[in-house]
Amino acid sequence: xxxxxxxxxxMAHLVNWQDLEHFEALGPLLEFLTGPQISPCIMRxxxxxxxxxxxxxxxxxxxxxxxxxxxxxxxxxxxNYEWIRIQPGxxxxxxxxxxxxxxxxxxxxxxxxxxxxxxxxxxxxxxSLPAGxxxxxxxxxxxxxxxxxxxxxxxxGYWNASPEENARxxxxxxxxx
Numbered sequence: 001x002x003x004x005x006x007x008x009x010x011m012a013h014l015v016n017w018q019d020l021e022h023f024e025a026l027g028p029l030l031e032f033l034t035g036p037q038i039s040p041c042i043m044r045x046x047x048x049x050x051x052x053x054x055x056x057x058x059x060x061x062x063x064x065x066x067x068x069x070x071x072x073x074x075x076x077x078x079x080n081y082e083w084i085r086i087q088p089g090x091x092x093x094x095x096x097x098x099x100x101x102x103x104x105x106x107x108x109x110x111x112x113x114x115x116x117x118x119x120x121x122x123x124x125x126x127x128s129l130p131a132g133x134x135x136x137x138x139x140x141x142x143x144x145x146x147x148x149x150x151x152x153x154x155x156x157g158y159w160n161a162s163p164e165e166n167a168r169x170x171x172x173x174x175x176x177x
Contacts, residue, residue: 015033015034020032020033020044021130022130022131023124023125023128023129023130023131024128024129024130024131025124025127025128025149026053026127026141026145026146026149027047027048027051027052027053027141028045028046028047028048028051028053028102029045029046029048029131030043030044030045030046030124030128031043031044031045032121032125033113035121036118036121036122036124036125037118037121037122038118038121039117039118040115040116040117040118041115041116041117041118041120041121042113042114042115043113043114043116043121043124044111044112044113044114045064045111045112045113045114046109046110046111047069047071047102047103047104047109047110048104048109049104049105049106049107049108049109050104050105051103051104052101052102052103052104052171053101053102053103054101054160054161054166054171054173055074055099055100055101055160055161055165055166055169055171056099056100056101056153056158056159056160056161057097057098057099057100057158057159058096058097058120058123058156058157058158058159059096059097059119059157059158060096060116060117060119060120061093061094061095061096061116061117062093062094062114062115062116062120063091063092063093063094063114063115063116064086064091064092064093064094064112064113064114065091065112065113065114065115066086066087066088066089066090066091066092066110066111066112067088067111067112067113068088068108068109068110068111069088069104069106069108069109069110069111070085070086070087070088070104070106070108070110071086071102071103071104071105071106071110072084072085072086072102072103072104072105073086073092073094073100073101073102074099074100074101074102074103074169075098075100076098076099076100081099081168081169083103083170086110086112092112099159099161101161101166101169101171103170103171119156122156123152123153123156123158126152126156127148127149127152127153146173
């Protein structure tokens with residue numbers, strides 16, 4: 001049997017881990033395994049120790065398959081917020097429009113495979129900075145960079161909590177690293 005394929009023929013392939021671009025999204029580090037415009041959008045995300053993702057929501061579902069380290073995910077249950085510890089092997093699912101946040105209060109980086117939509121992948125890419133292949137620590141989060149990220153998220157139609165709402169769930173966005 002001959003193998004006749006054109007450039008337009010879909011082809012199964014390995015992802016070359018050495019060629020992945022690394023991005024820093026206000027603290028967490030992201031590597032797009034499929035690219036932000038491909039459905040589903042699949043990323044490897046790392047939340048370094050002491051880093052958090054503020055309270056927010058979006059219409060896109062997200063599923064986190066946790067690989068290593070530990071972190072906490074915030075879930076709203078019956079009008080109250082609850083931090084849930086996420087360990088290797090756990091799967092944390094965020095349905096559309098669910099308010100949620102993440103934090104790593106542990107000593108090791110937390111690494112997950114994240115499956116979501118191209119729209120959310122595009123937002124994360126738009127609000128991120130190149131981190132370099134050897135990046136292990138988050139970059140500086142300036143007030144201007146935070147404003148820019150919030151404006152970008154707003155342009156995608158996503159909701160972000162106020163500093164006061166974040167403080168009520170234990171996150172101090174004004175003192176973010």
